[in-house]
Amino acid sequence: ETGVTQTPRHLVMGMTNKKSLKCEQHLGHNAMYWYKQSAKKPLELMFVYNFKEQTENNSVPSRFSPECPNSSHLFLHLHTLQPEDSALYLCASSQVGREGIGELFFGEGSRLTVL
């Protein structure tokens, strides 16, 4: 496989469930990201990992818990979500260097519906 792959593509869960989103990048990049995309709103940056270290947490509620076991894999653990958390969750990777952030390569997203 090439690029960035996300699973599952679609997820429906109740507010009391625990689920996880998975992201894998095959590009050899050193940074990975979780973004939330809701209708009519800008992509919201949730978490950033550079070299497996979390460098950004944009005031994301604790019901979202990221995990980056290595530079190729990124997880988003979900617990006791709210209906307003329903959105498209996009994973991306990039190569960050002295010149700053390069192109973001996105996965196809995981469409989450919270009932």
Place this chain on the structure above:
Amino acid sequence: TQLLEQSPQFLSIQEGENLTVYCNSSSVFSSLQWYRQEPGEGPVLLVTVVTGGEVKKLKRLTFQFGDARKDSSLHITAAQPGDTGLYLCAGAYDYKLSFGAGTTVTVRA
């Protein structure tokens, strides 16, 4: 968070017409990227502009970065149905990207 405002929010035109999408901010960015997102897919990079005043052309698409590196525009000449999609601008700062809300472009055949 550096805010980027895109306008218009929606744009529907006939095939062959021209269109312009704007991306504005009060913040200065080290570079600005434009992405296009189609339904069911993640955004895909179209271009990166780095220098103030820079103009880049990609076939029928022309991208311009403002002199002060705070704003940008995307102009499409003779639009085709294949240009339909969500166009997103993103400003780079502190090794991160801040995105606008996007412009949904529909080109009718």
